[in-house]
Amino acid sequence: MSDKSAARITPRSEDYSRWYLDVIRQGDLAEPAEVVKGSMVIKPHGFAIWEKIQRGLDDMFKETGHQNAYFPLLIPESFIKKEAEHVDGFSPELAVVTHAGGKELEEPYVIRPTSETIIGHFFQRWIESYRDLPLLINQWANVMRWELRTRMFLRTSEFLWQEGHTAHASHEEAKEEVQRMLRIYAEFAEDWMAMPVVCGEKTASERFAGALETYSIEAMMQDGKALQAGTSHDLGQNFGKAFDVTFQNEKGESEYVWQTSWGVSTRLIGGLIMTHSDDNGLVLPPKLAPIHVAIIPILAKNCDENQILSACDNIAADLKKAGINAVCDKRDYKPGYKYFEWEQKGTPMRLEIGPRDLEKNQAMMKGRLDSEKNSLSMDGLAQHVETYLANFQTELFERAKQRRQEATLEVDSYEDFKEVFAGQNSRFVYAHWNGAAETEAQIKEETKATIRCIPLDIDKEPGKCMISGEPSKQRVLFAKSY
RNA sequence: CGGGGCGUAGCGCAGUCUGGUUAGCGCACUUGACUGGGGGUCAAGGGGCCGGAGGUUCAAAUCCUCUCGCCCCGACCA
Secondary structure (H helix, E strand, C coil), rough: CCCCCCCCCCCCCCHHHHHHHHHHHHHHHHHCCCCCCEEEEHHHHHHHHHHHHHHHHHHHHHHHCCCEEECCCEEEEEHHHHHHHHHHCCCCCCCCEECCCEHHHHHHEEECCHHHHHHHHHHHHCCCCCHHEEEEEEEEEEECCCCCCCCCCCCEEEEEEEEEEEEEHHHHHHHHHHHHHHHHHHHHHHHHHHCCCCEEECCCCCCEEEEEEEEEEEEEEECCEEEEEEEEEEEEEEHHHCCCCEEEEEEEEEEEEEEEEEEEHHHHHHHHHHCCCCCEEEECCCCCCCCCEEECCCCCCCCHHHHHHHHHHHHHHHHHHHCCCEEEECCCCCHHHHHHHHHHHCCEEEEEEEEHHHHHEEEEEEEECCCCEEEEECCHHHHHHHHHHHHHHHEEEHHHHHHHHHHHEEECCHHHHHHHHHCCCCCCCECCCCCCCHHHHHHHHCCCCCCEEECCCCCCCECCCCCCCCCCCCEEEEEECC
C-alpha cells in the first residue's frame, strides 16, 4: 500500500486502531510508546489539544469554586487495603513499587490508579468543622492502571486526567455537586468539543466501585459505538468511613463527610478524533484547535518573495491581535504538500497568499470541510475569519448531532434489538428494561450491547421491558461501547 | 489467559508455500537542476544483523524448535 492511500483514514472502520495509526503517522499526533506496553506518547500537536482542553475545563472548575491541588504519585498499599475493607467489588489493576534506594521497601507503594484514598487521607486531616465544608479540590495528574488490554487514547495504561474530589456536610449538597459537574462536562463536550453527549446514570453493574451512584456523559463515535467521556460519582460516606473523615456539625455532633469525585481524561482526545475526523484526517473544532489558520505563501519564480512573505506575516499578526492563532508556513515545500498536511492536522482554515492575491488585495480561503476555495478581501479579514470560525464550531456540532440522530432509534422488541446489534453494528438504542441485573447481563451476553446509561433528559415514558414484559419507568440507552 | 493475524530500511509492504545471483518495491530522507495557486519532474545518492537464540543444509528472510514483541477479537476495565 502506498503512503498516499495509507493516509486515507476510515472513521467507520471496525479496526479503529488503523485509523489512529494513520492519523498519528501523518498528523504527528501521537504514537504508542515503545517502553511500556500500552503507555502513550503525545507529540506536540496532540498535547497542544490537551492543553486547550485543560484550560477550558479549568476555567469552568474555578468559576464553580474549585481549587487545584496536587497529591503524591505513590500511595501506600495500606491505603488501598483500607479502602477495600469498606468498598465492595474492588478489583485493582495496580502497578506496585516494591524497591527503592537499592532496597526492598517495608511497605510497597502503589502507583495511583486514582486518588480517592490519598486525598481521603488528607481530607481527614484538613476537615474538622462544618465550617471547613464544602471542600472542593481538583487535581491534574497522571494515573496508571495495568489493564489487561489497552487501546490507544481510550484505555492507555498511563493517562493524563483531572480528578475532582469534594467533601460536603450533607448528602443533598454532595448530590448537587455530582449533577453540577456532570453538567459542566456535558457543556464542555458540546460547546468546546462539538461532541454531543447523553447525560445519564449508570446501572449498578457499571457503577464505580464504592460509589452510591455514578453518572456519565456518553458520546457516539462515527461507527455508532458509545464512548464514556466523563464520569461523576456520588461516593456517599463510603470513603469518609474508610478514612475516618469526620466533621462536627452545627449541633456539635460528629458526622462522616459526604464525598464526590469526577474526572475526564486524555480519552477525550480519542473522542474528539473519532467524532469529527474524516478521510482527509483530523477535523478540530476551533475552540480546541492549536492553530486556527494556516497561511500558505505562494512563491513563484519571478515574484517578489519578500513582499509576499511580509504580507503573510502582517496578516498573521493582525489575526493574532484578534485572538486568532495563525501561522505562516514558510517551509520549503510545495504548496500542495502543505495543504494536505494542514488538513490532516485538522486546522479549521487555510489562507493562500500569492502575487495575484496581493494585486487584488485578497486571499484565497479554504475551510477544512469545504470542497472549493473562495476569495476573501483583505479588508476586515480578521472579522471574516472570526465569523467563519464561529460558524465552523457550530457546524461541527450540528453535523455530529445529525449523525447521532440518524444512528439513534427506539426499539420495542428484543428481536428487532438483536437485529440492530448484529455483527459489528452499533447504534444508540432507547429501549425499555425491567431494571434487573440479570436481564442486563443476558442482553450483553447475547448482543454485546450494554446499558450506557439511564438518561436524565428524555421523556419519562413508562413501558414494558422488551425481554420480560415487566413494567419499566423509562427507556434506557443501549449501545456497544469502547 | 484463550482465538486469529503479524515481525524484512524512518513508515507501509513484496519475497517465505516450492531454500540458491549482491534482499526488493512505494513513500520518506540527502544533493543538484528545473519548478512552485492541490501531495512536482529529472538525475545522482544514503540507509537492512530479514525481531532474537539454537538447529537442519554445500547453501536459510525462506524449513524445524524455542523465545521475545506487536495488532485485532474475547476475558477484564476505579
